[in-house]
Amino acid sequence: MSAEPVYKKVFGRPESLKEAATHYCPGCGHSIAHRLVAECLDELGLREKTIGVPPVGCAVLAYNYFNFDMIEAPHGRALAVATGIKRVQPDKFVLSYQGDGDLAAIGTAETIHAANRGEMISAIFINNAIYGMTGGQMAPTTLLGQNATTAPGGRDPELHGWPIDISRMLALCDGVVYVERCTLSSIKQIRKAKKAIKKSFQCQLDRLGFSLVELLSPCPTNWKLSTQDSWDWVSEEMVKVYPVGVIKDTTGYEDKK
Amino acid sequence: MNEKVLMRGSDIIGEASVRAGCRFYAGYPITPQNELPEYLSARMVEVGGTFIQGESEIASINMLIGASAVGSRVMTSSSSPGIALKQEGISYMAGLELPGVIVNMMRGGPGLGNISPSAADYFQSTRGGGNGDYRTPVLAPAGCQELIEMTFLAFDLADNYRNPVMILGDGLMGQVMEPVVFPDFLDLNKLPQKDWALTGCVDREARAIFSMYLGEKGELCQHNLELQEKYDRITAQEQRWETIMTDDADLIVVAYGTAARIAESAIEEVRGQGLAAGLFRPITLWPFPTAPLRELAQKGRKIAVFELCLGQMVEDVILSVGERVEISFHGVPGGVIPTPAEVAEFLNSVAKGDGKVGRRIEV
Amino acid sequence: MITRTTFAGFGGQGVLVMGYVMSHGALLKGLNVTYFPSYGAEMRGGTANCTVTLSDAKIASPVASQPDTLVAMNGPSLEKFENRVVENGLVVLNASLIEEDLSRKDVTLLTVPTAELAREVGSDRAANMIMIGALSAKTGLLSQEETIKGMRAALKGKDKFFELNEKAIQRGFTFVNNGK
Ligand SMILES: Cc1ncc(C[n+]2csc(CCOP(=O)(O)OP(=O)(O)O)c2C)c(N)n1
Ligand code: SF4
Numbered sequence: 077m078s079a080e081p082v083y084k085k086v087f088g089r090p091e092s093l094k095e096a097a098t099h100y101c102p103g104c105g106h107s108i109a110h111r112l113v114a115e116c117l118d119e120l121g122l123r124e125k126t127i128g129v130p131p132v133g134c135a136v137l138a139y140n141y142f143n144f145d146m147i148e149a150p151h152g153r154a155l156a157v158a159t160g161i162k163r164v165q166p167d168k169f170v171l172s173y174q175g176d177g178d179l180a181a182i183g184t185a186e187t188i189h190a191a192n193r194g195e196m197i198s199a200i201f202i203n204n205a206i207y208g209m210t211g212g213q214m215a216p217t218t219l220l221g222q223n224a225t226t227a228p229g230g231r232d233p234e235l236h237g238w239p240i241d242i243s244r245m246l247a248l249c250d251g252v253v254y255v256e257r258c259t260l261s262s263i264k265q266i267r268k269a270k271k272a273i274k275k276s277f278q279c280q281l282d283r284l285g286f287s288l289v290e291l292l293s294p295c296p297t298n299w300k301l302s303t304q305d306s307w308d309w310v311s312e313e314m315v316k317v318y319p320v321g322v323i324k325d326t327t328g329y330e331d332k333k
Numbered sequence: 334m335n336e337k338v339l340m341r342g343s344d345i346i347g348e349a350s351v352r353a354g355c356r357f358y359a360g361y362p363i364t365p366q367n368e369l370p371e372y373l374s375a376r377m378v379e380v381g382g383t384f385i386q387g388e389s390e391i392a393s394i395n396m397l398i399g400a401s402a403v404g405s406r407v408m409t410s411s412s413s414p415g416i417a418l419k420q421e422g423i424s425y426m427a428g429l430e431l432p433g434v435i436v437n438m439m440r441g442g443p444g445l446g447n448i449s450p451s452a453a454d455y456f457q458s459t460r461g462g463g464n465g466d467y468r469t470p471v472l473a474p475a476g477c478q479e480l481i482e483m484t485f486l487a488f489d490l491a492d493n494y495r496n497p498v499m500i501l502g503d504g505l506m507g508q509v510m511e512p513v514v515f516p517d518f519l520d521l522n523k524l525p526q527k528d529w530a531l532t533g534c535v536d537r538e539a540r541a542i543f544s545m546y547l548g549e550k551g552e553l554c555q556h557n558l559e560l561q562e563k564y565d566r567i568t569a570q571e572q573r574w575e576t577i578m579t580d581d582a583d584l585i586v587v588a589y590g591t592a593a594r595i596a597e598s599a600i601e602e603v604r605g606q607g608l609a610a611g612l613f614r615p616i617t618l619w620p621f622p623t624a625p626l627r628e629l630a631q632k633g634r635k636i637a638v639f640e641l642c643l644g645q646m647v648e649d650v651i652l653s654v655g656e657r658v659e660i661s662f663h664g665v666p667g668g669v670i671p672t673p674a675e676v677a678e679f680l681n682s683v684a685k686g687d688g689k690v691g692r693r694i695e696v
Numbered sequence: 697m698i699t700r701t702t703f704a705g706f707g708g709q710g711v712l713v714m715g716y717v718m719s720h721g722a723l724l725k726g727l728n729v730t731y732f733p734s735y736g737a738e739m740r741g742g743t744a745n746c747t748v749t750l751s752d753a754k755i756a757s758p759v760a761s762q763p764d765t766l767v768a769m770n771g772p773s774l775e776k777f778e779n780r781v782v783e784n785g786l787v788v789l790n791a792s793l794i795e796e797d798l799s800r801k802d803v804t805l806l807t808v809p810t811a812e813l814a815r816e817v818g819s820d821r822a823a824n825m826i827m828i829g830a831l832s833a834k835t836g837l838l839s840q841e842e843t844i845k846g847m848r849a850a851l852k853g854k855d856k857f858f859e860l861n862e863k864a865i866q867r868g869f870t871f872v873n874n875g876k
Contacts, residue, residue, distance in 0.1 A: 148445065150414070150445075151414070152389065177362075181361075181389065182388060182389040182390075210362040210363065210364050211362075213362040213371070216388065225371045226362065226371055226374040226386045227374065227386075228374055236386070339719055339720055339723050339729065505732065505758065509730060509731065509732050510716075510730070511729060511731070511758075512723050512728070512729055591758075594758060594759075595759055597757065598756040598761075599757075601756060670759050672757075673756075673757045
């Protein structure tokens, strides 16, 4: 009689992700961010009580990939929609997932005011310094000198203004308890990003206030770089303008080192 | 004459606008019209004008209000959901009597819909979603050369009547390429003087541009009556339309923009099969060319309306000729582009009265 | 005379450029042209297609009910557009990628091993130029010289590709004229 082999599952698809292939380009940060969000929801047992709001941007179809309830919002208005959800159903777990155009250009007012009201919402902010979905126009976060189809020859501050650091601006709002910036461009950073996302979720569970995690995320397609070069560009160029780390933390949580 | 060049619809509007004297553009990206701001982001710099990618459609239209108030020829562009956001600004421009050109390259709706050509925003454009008793002239070009003519016309109408003017196309008009010949640049110094513009009150009394009338002696009423008098003038003077093969037609097809191009091919097809059809193409959607259409709607003729939506312009057709003649409608919702063959089937069905394609309108 | 050609393939095969070259060639020849690209309601990496209409008279619809010619660069495009081609029309296939047989029997078929021929003139990437050369040779709509002129106009500013593209267009012509 031979013993049944014992298998231990070491890697699998989080329950919070549907069994679907995404439409994201190879090397795109959105796929990684999706996975991190899903893993955190699974680990905190939140999937069934989560209501998510995707952006209008490349992640507009996130409801095809995330395995929890979601509702589309008009471009930029995710945090206003999320506010409505959270106020009526305070026991639900509410998150928005937004790109830089969505969160920091057209949706700036909704973003700042949701944060300032201290809405008990977690915002995941994907900063890829470009408009992905519409084909490479300048984003509010586009770096100086970076090429974009509406900033031919590179972003010039005199013509196009400076890159915006919305996370630092939000940190000024009293309703905000936690803001951290991470990158999606190395294994180590991705692990850090996951920790940050989980912490932001915890803030909501503990009803501390608004929190946001910014993820510097590669867009190889519109940056016109190879996957590897786009990851390097995040680690070498983007972080100079958007330094990674905790920007605000009034949670009082003690980070386990 | 300038050389014939092959260009895409969106780029053509961009080039035509700077030649027509536009020196200020503000907009926010949205498919299917991104090529227009992209074109102008480089071109405006070359001609010494201003290009701004605003943080939203709302910001962009309000930038137009400022730039127009100080005398520039100004333009913004967007597509359906973005135009929805501009409606507040358009209402203010009408109330403030500020000229400006708004390009709307329609896409499928409602909400996000999709980015395929559609003409579901006839109501949005001709009726407007902004508040108040105001009107916006709407020009609907159907070909690339006409895009140029309409762009020049839009700036002239806007200045002449001190009113916002819309150029209405769809995703197809923005993407299609046809050979065109551009007119020369207008001489900015020869454009009509704007004696109302804010230029700083050197040697003159201070001016104010506003749309709020709080007086209790009927000032707002008076303002609206004056606006109405202007809209009446526009209605009387600015209707534009084209007729093709209507003289001997038993069946008049009414369609605008891309739909008219498809319909024209369909008409050629059914004529080959012995059906005498002709095309009535409104070029101004507001003011709608009511009288000329009514003239065509004579006894014995039938009218077939074809739209890239499920029935909006048809209401203006009914208002124009209702009860005089039999009207049928066929529409295709956004997301699919119908072929001439499909429209030909509709026309044959209307002629036979078999009701197989489209529907008869009960008036 | 009016003739409509649909070019179809996947994004990245230079399908839109083919239509663009043909349009420019025809314009230089004094014909009326409309070029209508279909842009993706499909997601990135999806199919790309465009329709070019040439005529010596006014062109009404830029959308074709039935193209006279289909240039199919991959299998899915053939499947999608094959049945739309007019009776007795022409189907030009990229034999390097398409293994399927044509199900239509009432059209003329031309198969072009674009990748092999492109490699012969220097680079795989000129496969679309091989195709446009072969198409022009087969239809007679544009001469070799007119096709090359069209390419130069369509790719204005990208001079570094001219030499390779010219060779590829010529190779497309000789393939059709000599049968190999
Ligand atoms: C009102 C409105 N304006 C504009 C658009 C077009 N649009 C769609 S996504 C997008 C921006 C996408 O950029 P970002 O938010 O940075 O997300 P990414 O695609 O890069 O992930 C824009 C402008 C729209 N859908 N609705
Ligand atoms: S365009 Fe950029 S952001 Fe969008 S899916 Fe592709 S890589 Fe990602």
